[in-house]
Amino acid sequence: YVGILDMVSTKSATFLHTCFKCHYRGKSSFPNKSRTTKDPKKFSHTISLPKTLFPHRLTSAKRVQVDADVIKNCGFSELYSFQRGKAASDEFVLHDGPPYANGVPHMGHAINKILKDIVIRWNLLCGKKIHFVPGWDCHGLPIELKVTSSENLKRLSPLDIRKKAREFATRTIADQKHVFRSWGIMADWDSPGGCYRTFDNSYVTNQLEQFYKLYEKGLIYRNLKPVYWSPSARTALAESELEYNANHKSTAITITFRVLNAPDDWLGGDELFALIWTTTPWTLPANQAVSYNSDLSYSIVRDGSGSRFLIATSLVSNISNKLGVKLVPVLHVKGEALKNLKYEHPISRSSHSFFHGSHVTADVGTGLVHTAPSHGHDDFLIGITNNLELKCMVDEDGHYTCDAGNDLSGLNVLREGNEKILNLLRENILHKEVYVHSYPYDWRTNRPVIIRSSLQWFIDTNSIKTAAIDALQKVEILPTRNVEGMIAQMERRPYWCISRQRSWGVPIPVLYDSDQPVINSELIDHYKCLALKHGADFWWTLPLDELIPKALRNSLDPETLSKGQDILDIWLDSGLSWSSVLGGKTADVYLEGVDQFTGWFQSSLITSVALQGKAPFSKVIVHGFAVDETGRKMSKSLGNVVDPQFITRGGPNLKQDTAYGVDVLRWWVASHGLQHTTISISNRLLEECADNIKRLRNSLKFLMGSIDDFPEYLVLDPPPLSTTDKYFLLLLQEFESRINDFYRGYQYNRVCTAINNFVSNDLSSFYCHVTKDKLYCDGSKSNKRKAVQYVMYHALNTLTKAFGPIMPILAEELYSYHPHRTDDSSPYFFEFDKLQPIHLDIDNVEKTELKSCFQLVKAIKENIFKEEMPINLKSSELKCILTVDSPTYDSLKLLQEDGESVNSDLTAILQVSTVILNKDEGIRGYSIEARATDHSLCDRCRRFCVEDSNDEICDRCKDVLEVLPTVNVSSI
Ligand SMILES: [Zn+2]
Structure with missing residues (x-):
């Protein structure tokens, strides 16, 4: 039997170690009952060895090759369309969030795409028809910057930028697609329409239509909004186009705003001024409010000259020092007391209000913040929240408009305009300083930028918010802890600015008559025709008169x-x-990283609620992001980036950097991807995954080899099953339903653990171990052996179904070795519809009987080893005398019909030579006596079961050999 061990596994047949430790290991040390075998190979050709070519392990190079071959040859490209053609009534829709068409695939992509693939493949195995169309997000600034910054391309026309950006995105998509395919992701990668790209003509056409629908519903409006503005380039800038100059010098002033309605007890007969500190005096003409923080404490202070000032309490001594004046607090008030205060604008003399703003701190300044909604992002929010008028008094060149008054009109706000303000306000200025700080510059012109409001397009999220939050209540979010976060996000969102002043994107399809938008359904219909034909480029390539339909x-x-x-x-x-x-379908699942609560989940929800009054998904599943072993985020600068391709394909030198293969990557994703917000990756974890798979592979090889000569007709008409067979089928059934529960609950880590446990405990240590004597040594056509094969056939199927969604490559590789594959059905596991479910026709009473029987045997087995043993005996050399009461007797009868036996299931499970069952009404439960067996070793089955010590082999083996035709056992 050394040979069998060799054939099943040369190195690490973990599951067989236990099998061999009792019967097959070493020589007996019991002198009278053991004979030295003359020819240990004499009977080996009469043994039914497991036969399969399925390899138990693969070298690195072979691993990479097998991954590629299986994906190429096992229907991976055709599977998606194949299953779309099925008549399944139930459809499962997983809508793919488009990755950005920029850069090479990283661990985040691997986690995301593999989890999605596990979801859809499990649903496929459940008989559903899958809708999964992968997509790419193709437009946007990062790509635009990439193609314009690579050379000196500052002066590119929008069309040139668009051409380069499209080429770049197309290349990236091809590269990413290639990698996604190599991970075994099921999709229709090749057909037109099999994937979606946001720059596709049809996609853009639809987008123009939806934009107009939103506009018609009154959910899109145009308004001023502050943006970074480069007066030197006369354009809006994105945050990523700013370069901060750490040594920028501004003139900062501390200035007084007269408070108009302070309570008498704050005044004591004096006048009260709010003190304001600002580094952008040029924005003061646009001042609309003073912001304070309700959570801060404020003080009324006196300077001895008859004026009182309002400032944050914690800043009193700072400001005293700065002004060089002793400020004496006369009263402390809570921030909320400032709620209804009004002040007089120092230039226009108009009256304005104080408002709470959580952005106000007492770190610098006075704790009171000058608020000009046109010139600051926090200011804008205060303006929106409190219905302040948005005025922009600065033009595109950075000059005051005539709205700023005759004194200022036409002046450059960063130069003479700022000086003029200081001049106009000199009465109010208590202090002036040169303030050195970090300030944004235009990265192209190297000139300072300003924040200026310009007309932008918005989606009115405020009026959609309530409906969106209602819709969200009907959505299941996993893990549930994320629900509140998403709702809070929605509630905080006052508007959504949807316009960008760039070139690489879908045009906002609006003409302007002076400043007035011209948009109607005829125009949009015309644009849709143009977009379908030319793509979004039509907006730039066609002259304006062609954008107007003839009518x-x-x-x-x-x-x-x-x-x-x-x-x-x-x-x-x-x-x-x-x-x-x-x-028009609602997706069953959206599955993305946790960051998409502020991104795609939300933008999808808002547009869907606005346009179709419901969420586009019924379930949202969130995964974490990959971190290194120590929990640090992966970044190029830290040098801790793990490349998924390196995991699957290894390094340039495979001896040094092993290729783990796609299965390990996918098993790692399944084991760790969904339960935490950070998913750590390390060699140790990958090794662990590789070990799990190695063990599984060994078991699969054993099962596959065992059913080599199992005829397919017996699948539907199995021979009578033994108690052990039935019990194991029961375990198998329970395992299957456990696995399905875990898949249903998206607990893939538990799927992995359940598979590991089942393989090492129930399958290897128990069933394979107990039945291997029947499998190897019973007559090859015997019913007992066929029954075991029947069970192993189901074990193989059930296991493959269990790990298949996680490791489709292993499933297909394995299936290509299946003896029942035929030419007239699809030969691929995932296309195979002939997998028979387990039929186990037993009622609950019998189930309970089976379970208590095996529980009992387990306890007996443990107790045997507690008994005092004859010296130097292995359990296989023991005779076990069980004296039992009636109920125990009835239970054990299921495993051994005769009073004494050397080859019952009971002897196999207890790993002893002989079991003698004695019924004794006088005791309760059972008692065990272990003695040396009086049987000797059978040279064929290597068990102590020969009655006459002169015989070479046992009676069972004799019977088998008698009917055995001349066998030619080919080696594997
Ligand atoms: Zn024998």
Whole structure:
């Protein structure tokens, strides 16, 4: 039997170690009953060895090759369309959040795509028809910057930028697609329409349509919003286009605003001034409010000259020092007491209010913040929240407009305009300083930028919010702890600015007559035709008169119109993907990283609620992001980035950097991907995964080899099953339903653990161990052996179904060795519809009997080893005399019909030579006596079961040999 061990596994047949430790290991030390075998191989050709070519392990190079071959040859490309053609009534829709078409695939992509693949493949195995269309997010600033910064391309026209950006995105998509495929992800990667790309003509056409629908519903409006503005380039800038100059010098002033309605007890007959500190005096004409923080404490202080000032309490001594004046507190008030205060604007003399703002701190300044909604992001929020008027008095060149008054009109706000303000306000200025701080510059012109409000397009999230939150209540979110976060996000969101002043995107399809937008359904229909034909480029390539359909040319004069220059925020591109891809269906699942609560989940929810009054998903599943072994985020600068391709394909030198293969990557994702917000990756964890798979592979090889000569007709008409067979089928059934529960609950880590436990405990240590004598040594056509094969057939199927969604490559590789594969059905595991479910026709009473029987045997087995043993005996050399009461007797009878036996299931389970069952009404339960067996070793089955010590082999083996035809056992 050394040979069998060799054939099953040369190195690490873990599950067989236990099998061999009793019967097959070493020589007996019991002198009278053991004979030295003359020819240990004499009977080996009469043994039914497991036969399969399925390899138990693969070298690194072979691993990479097998991954590629299986994906190429085992229907991975065809599977998606194949299953779409099935008549399954139940459809499962997983809508893919589009990764950005920028850069090479990293661990985040691996986690995301593999989890999705596990979800859909399990549903596929459950008989559902899968809808999964992978997509890419193609537009946007990062790509635009990448293609314009690689050379000196500052002066590229929008069309040139678009051309380069499209080429870049197309290349990236091809590269990413190649890698996603190599991970075994099921999709229709090749057909047109098999994937979606946000720059596709049809996608853009749909987006224009949805934009107009939102506009018609009154959910899109145009308003001023502060943006970073480069006066030197006359353009809005994105945050990523700013470069901060750490030594920028500004003139900062501390200035007084007269408080108009302070309570008498704050005044003591004096006047009260709020003290304001600002580094941008040029924004003071646009001042609309003073912000304070309700959580801070404020003080009324006196300077001895008859004026009182309002400042944050913790800043009193700072300000005293700065002004060089002793400020004496006369009263402390809580921040909320400032609620209804009003003040007089120092230039216009108009009256304005104080408002609470959580951005106000007591770190610098006075604890009271000058608020100009046109010139600051926090200021804008205060303005929106309190319905302040948005005024922009600064033009595109950075000059005051005439709205700022005659004194200021035409002056450059950063130069003479600022000086003029200091001049106008000199009465109010208590202190002036040169303030050195970090300030944003235009990265191209190297000139300082300003924050200036310009007309932007918005989606009115405020009026959608309530409906969106209601819709969200009907959505199941996993893990549940994330629900509150998403709702809070929605509640905080006052508006969604959807316009960008860039070139690489979908145009906002609006013409302007002076400043007035011109948009109607005829125009949009016309644009849709143009977009379908030319893609989004039509907006830039076609002259303006061609953008006006013939029917409208009498009413719209191209001479007075201009094209809008803005594009749509890419979050609107991707947020509308449901309307382009799902064809009116609600997705069963959206599954993305936790960061998408502020991103795609939200943009999808808002657009879907706005347009179809419901969420686009019924379930949202969230995964974490990959971190290194010590929990640090992966970054190039830390040098701790793990490349998923390195895991699957190894390094350039495979001896040094092993290829773990796709299965290990996917098993790691399944084991760790969904339960935590951070998913750590390390060699140790990968090794652990590789070990799990190695053990599983060994078991699979054993099962596959065992059913080599199991005829397919017996699948439907199995021979009578033994108690052990039935019990194991019961365990198998329970395992299957446990696995399905875990898949249903998206607990893939528990699927992995359950598989590991089942393989090492129930399958290897128990069933394979107990039945291997029947499998190897019973007549090859015997019913007992066929029954074991029947069970092993189901064990193989059930296990493959259990790990298949996680490791489809292993499933297909394994299946290519299955003896029942035929030419007339699809030969691939995932296309195979002939997998028979386990039929176990037993009622609950019998189930309980089976369970208590095996529980009993387990206890007996443990107790045997507690008994005092004859010296130097292995358990296989023991005779075990069990004296039992009636109920125990009835239970054990299920495993051994005769009073004494050397080859019952009971002897196999207890790993002893002989079991003698004595019924004794006088005792309760059982008692055990262990003695040396009086049988000698059978040279064929290597068990102590030969009655006559002169015989070479046991009676059972004799019977088998008698009917055995001349066998030619080919080696494996
Ligand atoms: Zn024998």
